[in-house]
Amino acid sequence: MSRRHRSPIDDLRTAIDCLPERTRIAMLEGINANDIIVGAYTDRDGGVCPMLAAHRCGGRTNFISFAKAWDRFAASKRARRATTREVAILRSHLEASLLADDRVDLAGAIRDHRDLLATRPAERAEQEATRRRQPNAPRPGDAYRGRDTKGRHWLRPFRRLDEYEAALAAVEAERDALLERRARELETV
Structure with missing residues (x-):
């Protein structure tokens, strides 16, 4: 590995x-x-x-x-x-x-987490019951996305604004190039 x-x-x-x-x-x-x-x-x-x-x-x-x-x-x-x-x-x-x-309010985050855990058992029981009724129903995120994502760049979380702006500019440039390519293809048809 x-x-x-x-x-x-x-x-x-x-x-x-x-x-x-x-x-x-x-x-x-x-x-x-x-x-x-x-x-x-x-x-x-x-x-x-x-x-x-x-x-x-x-x-x-x-x-x-x-x-x-x-x-x-x-x-x-x-x-x-x-x-x-x-x-x-x-x-x-x-x-x-x-x-x-x-920026981190640790006490508030802990309080929110505990509140969420307190409300979760009821939600989990409801989700389990739904899953039992539809055992083969796809869940969010289960679908194969390889064909959809091939050749695309996915943005990741950035720590710095300049890194985010550079990645966004690259994605926009790639989008513009793709649009131009499609326009040329439509003109030739």
């Missing part, structure tokens, strides 16, 4: 999302106050990795998967200064992760 490989940026984003909130805040402060490096914990010129920068700003967390994801993202073979682009990407992912946490 082949393993699905994730991109380095996806690994970095996942590692950032797993950090405690106080560590992400401290890391933001740390990358503004220190020279950031990749490939090592510190260097001789005073540069530090983002985790040490966070540690120095109060985010006391030991999270080795972040360090591995950071080094893999930067493709570092040896210790070196992080580029401006790498630091900007780290900063934007930290900020996005903190903003995403602000």
Whole structure:
């Protein structure tokens, strides 16, 4: 069975999302106050990795998967200064992760989930009774959709607006090309 490989940026984003909130805040402060490096914990010129920068700003967390994801993202073979682009990407992912946490009302989600579970037994019993009456009735999502989806691109959820807009532009360009092709075919008929 082949393993699905994730991109380095996806690994970095996942590692950032797993950090405690106080560590992400401290890391933001740390990358503004220190020279950031990749490939090592510190260097001789005073540069530090983002985790040490966070540690120095109060985010006391030991999270080795972040360090591995950071080094893999930067493709570092040896210790070196992080580029401006790498630091900007780290900063934007930290900020996005903190903003995403602000939008989540965990207590409300738990309350909604419990309410839903309380109403579900009656709905499930009704669905089971319907299924027993129509044992071979297709359920939503059961139909084979291979012929319908062949050659089409499906949009996935995006974390960033610019990725969504780029995918939407590609889909619209593909649609326009298809419409032009059909128009040419109709003209020749």
